[in-house]
Amino acid sequence: MIALLPTLAEPKQFSIAEKLLFVVLAVASAYAFWRRFGPVLGKILHSKKDADFHLAPVGRRVWDFVWEVMLQAKVIRERPLAGIAHALVFWAFCAFALVTLNHCLAVFGLGFLDPTGRVGRVYFDLAALFALLCAVAIAGLFVRRFVVRPKWLGELSLESGWIAFLIFTLMATYLGAFFATGEAAVRGLWWAHTLALLIFLPLIPHTKHLHLLLSPATVFLSRGGFARIPPLADDEDFGLVSGKDLTRLVSLQAYSCVECGRCTEHCPAANSDKQLNPKSVVLGVRAYLNEYRPASEEPLLGKFNAQEAVFQCTTCGACEFQCPVGIEHVPIIVGLRRGAVNTGAWDDDHGAKLFLALERGSNALGLSATERDKFVEKNTLPIFDGTQEYCLWLGCMGGYDPRGREIVLALVEVMRHLGVSFGVLRKEKCTGDPVRRLGNDLLFQQLAEANLAALSQSKTKKIISICPHCVRTIQEDWKAYGTPPEVEHHSEFLARYADRLHLPGPQKQGTRGTHEKIVFHDPCYLGRYRGVYDEPRQVARLAGELVEAPRSRERSFCCGAGGGLAFLGEEKGERVSQVRAAELSATGANVIAAACPFCNTMFRDALASQVSESRPGAPGPELLDIAQIAARGLRQGSR
Numbered sequence: 347m348i349a350l351l352p353t354l355a356e357p358k359q360f361s362i363a364e365k366l367l368f369v370v371l372a373v374a375s376a377y378a379f380w381r382r383f384g385p386v387l388g389k390i391l392h393s394k395k396d397a398d399f400h401l402a403p404v405g406r407r408v409w410d411f412v413w414e415v416m417l418q419a420k421v422i423r424e425r426p427l428a429g430i431a432h433a434l435v436f437w438a439f440c441a442f443a444l445v446t447l448n449h450c451l452a453v454f455g456l457g458f459l460d461p462t463g464r465v466g467r468v469y470f471d472l473a474a475l476f477a478l479l480c481a482v483a484i485a486g487l488f489v490r491r492f493v494v495r496p497k498w499l500g501e502l503s504l505e506s507g508w509i510a511f512l513i514f515t516l517m518a519t520y521l522g523a524f525f526a527t528g529e530a531a532v533r534g535l536w537w538a539h540t541l542a543l544l545i546f547l548p549l550i551p552h553t554k555h556l557h558l559l560l561s562p563a564t565v566f567l568s569r570g571g572f573a574r575i576p577p578l579a580d581d582e583d584f585g586l587v588s589g590k591d592l593t594r595l596v597s598l599q600a601y602s603c604v605e606c607g608r609c610t611e612h613c614p615a616a617n618s619d620k621q622l623n624p625k626s627v628v629l630g631v632r633a634y635l636n637e638y639r640p641a642s643e644e645p646l647l648g649k650f651n652a653q654e655a656v657f658q659c660t661t662c663g664a665c666e667f668q669c670p671v672g673i674e675h676v677p678i679i680v681g682l683r684r685g686a687v688n689t690g691a692w693d694d695d696h697g698a699k700l701f702l703a704l705e706r707g708s709n710a711l712g713l714s715a716t717e718r719d720k721f722v723e724k725n726t727l728p729i730f731d732g733t734q735e736y737c738l739w740l741g742c743m744g745g746y747d748p749r750g751r752e753i754v755l756a757l758v759e760v761m762r763h764l765g766v767s768f769g770v771l772r773k774e775k776c777t778g779d780p781v782r783r784l785g786n787d788l789l790f791q792q793l794a795e796a797n798l799a800a801l802s803q804s805k806t807k808k809i810i811s812i813c814p815h816c817v818r819t820i821q822e823d824w825k826a827y828g829t830p831p832e833v834e835h836h837s838e839f840l841a842r843y844a845d846r847l848h849l850p851g852p853q854k855q856g857t858r859g860t861h862e863k864i865v866f867h868d869p870c871y872l873g874r875y876r877g878v879y880d881e882p883r884q885v886a887r888l889a890g891e892l893v894e895a896p897r898s899r900e901r902s903f904c905c906g907a908g909g910g911l912a913f914l915g916e917e918k919g920e921r922v923s924q925v926r927a928a929e930l931s932a933t934g935a936n937v938i939a940a941a942c943p944f945c946n947t948m949f950r951d952a953l954a955s956q957v958s959e960s961r962p963g964a965p966g967p968e969l970l971d972i973a974q975i976a977a978r979g980l981r982q983g984s985r
C-alpha cells in the first residue's frame with residue numbers, strides 16, 4: 347500500500363491573510379485549551395503530596411508505561427475488539443504528532459518533512475496507514491457507542507459523537523490530500539484538516555478526552571502493586587475527609603477517567619442493585635474538584651459521593667484490575683471510609699459491634715477467646731514452639747466458625763499425612779483485615795502490633811493460612827508496623843505436594859471420587875490480589891473433572907464478603923453471593939470448590955436458599971474447600 351500511494355499534496359505557499367488567520371485561530375484554540383487544562387493542572391498540583399510516593403523503582407514504572415500506554419496491552423486484553431479500536435486511534439495519534447507539527451509549521455515555510463523526499467514520503471505513507479486504520483476504528487467505536495450502546499458506557503453523550511466526527515475528519519482530510527488534484531482542492535483539504543485540529547484541541551481538556559493528556563502520567567505515577575492502601579501521613583491524617591485530604595495521585599486519577607465503565611461492568615455491587623458504582627466514585631471526586639478547590643473544607647462524602655455507596659464495596663479489586671488508565675479505586679474507597687470512620691460520621695450498628703468485638707476481644711465473630719482454646723484442645727492441635735516448620739494461622743474463621751474449623755481440620759489431616767510439622771499460636775488475634783478495609787486504622791494497628799509481637803516471641807518463620815484475607819493482611823498491610831514472617835496460602839502448600847495427594851487406586855463404588863465435575867471459584871484475595879490461580883485448580887482437579895465458570899481467574903466475581911462486609915449484616919438489593927452461587931451452579935458442577943473460608947460461608951447460605959427456593963428437597967452442589975478435597979481424597983485412597 348505504501349508504494350501505491352501518490353505523493354501527499356500540500357499548498358505550495360500561504361498568503362499573509364492565511365497566515366494571520368491561522369495564527370488567530372491557533373491562539374484562540376490554545377487559549378481555550380489552557381482555560382480548562384490550566385485549572386485542572388493547578389488542582390492536581392495544589393493537592394496534598396502523597397506521603398508514600400517514591401519514584402523508585404523506575405524500571406517498573408517504565409515497563410508499565412510501555413506495556414499499558416504504548417502497547418495498550420490492558421485496553422486490548424480486557425475488551426479485545428473495542429480495545430484494538432481504541433489502540434489504533436491511540437497509535438494513529440502518536441504517528442500524527444510529527445505530521446501535525448509539520449502541518450502547522452508549513453504555514454510559515456518551516457515544514458521539516460518533505461512529501462517528495464525519501465524520509466518524508468515514508469513517514470507520510472506510514473501515517474496514512476495509521477490514518478486509514480484509525481478512521482475505520484473510530485467509525486466502529488461510533489457505531490458501538492451510538493447504535494450498540496452497551497449499558498456500561500452510560501448515557502449517550504453528544505461530546506463523544508463530536509469527538510468521533512472530528513477524529514474521522516482529521517483522518518479523512520489527511521488521506522484525501524494524497525488524492526487531491528488542483529490548488530483549490532488541496533488548499534480546501536488543508537484548511538479542513540486545520541480547522542478540525544484547532545477545534546479538537548480545546549475539546550480535549552473540556553471532555554473525558556482529557557485522559558489523552560493525563561493517563562500516561564497516571565499509569566507512570568501509579569502506586570504499583572494491587573489495591574495498595576497507602577499509610578496515613580501522620581496523626582493529623584484522618585483519611586479522605588474533605589478536599590484538603592485529596593492527594594495529587596487521587597486528583598490526577600479523578601481527572602484521568604475515560605468513563606469507559608469497565609470498572610462498573612465488573613463490580614459486584616453495581617451488578618447487584620447497590621448504590622455503589624466505582625465509575626461514579628471516581629467521577630464524584632472529579633465533580634468535587636471541579637466545584638471546590640483542593641484545599642476546601644467541604645466534605646467529600648455527601649453531594650458527590652454517598653457514604654452508603656462507599657461502604658458497599660467488597661474491596662474485590664475488579665474495578666482496579668480492569669481500569670485501562672491506572673485508576674486505583676480501592677485506596678480511594680478505603681480513604682473515603684477512613685474519613686467517615688475517623689471523624690465518627692459512619693454510624694452503623696454492625697460496624698460498631700465489629701469494632702467493639704475487636705477492641706475488647708480477639709476475633710471478628712465476637713466470641714470469647716476460650717472458644718478457640720477449646721477447639722485447639724479438643725483437636726489436639728500442637729502449640730507452636732519455634733521448632734515446627736509452620737505456624738498454622740487459624741484466623742477468625744478457622745478458629746471460631748464451625749465451617750472454617752472443618753477446613754482447618756482437613757488441612758491438619760493432610761499436613762499430618764505428609765509429615766509436615768506445624769503448631770498454632772497459643773493466643774492469636776484477628777489480623778485486622780475487616781477493620782483495615784473499613785477504615786479503622788487505629789484498631790488495625792493495635793491488632794497488627796499484638797500479632798507481630800506474638801509471632802516474634804514464638805520465633806515464627808513461616809505461616810500457613812486457609813484464608814486469603816489473612817495472607818494478604820499479614821504479608822502486605824502489617825508491613826507498616828513491623829516485619830511479618832513469610833506467609834503462604836494453603837493452596838500453594840497443597841499444590842506443592844499434589845503428587846503425594848493423588849487418589850490411589852480406582853474409584854470405589856458408592857464413593858465420590860474422580861468422576862466429580864468441579865468448578866473452582868477464584869477468591870478475589872487469592873486471585874487478583876495474590877495472582878494465585880493454578881495452584882488451587884491443581885488441588886481441585888484431584889477430585890475429578892474441572893470446569894470453569896464464565897467469570898473465572900482474573901475476572902472472577904466476588905462472593906460478597908470482603909472489605910468487612912461479611913460482618914455488616916444484610917445487604918440491600920440482590921445478594922452478591924447469590925449472583926455468584928447461581929453462576930457457579932449453572933456450570934452443572936456437582937462440587938463447588940472454594941479456597942477461602944469467607945467464600946465458603948457466603949456460598950453455603952446462598953446455595954441453601956437457592957435449593958430451597960428453586961428445587962425444594964433436591965440436593966444442590968456440594969461445597970468444599972480444596973483442603974477438604976485433598977483430605978477426602980486421602981481418606982478414600984486408604985479405604
Ligand code: SF4
Binds near residue numbers: 662
Ligand atoms: S473493589 Fe469491587 S466492590 Fe469495590 S468498587 Fe471495585 S469492583 Fe466494586
Ligand code: SF4
Binds near residue numbers: 605668669673
Ligand atoms: S475508572 Fe477506569 S474503568 Fe472506570 S470508567 Fe473510569 S477509566 Fe473506565
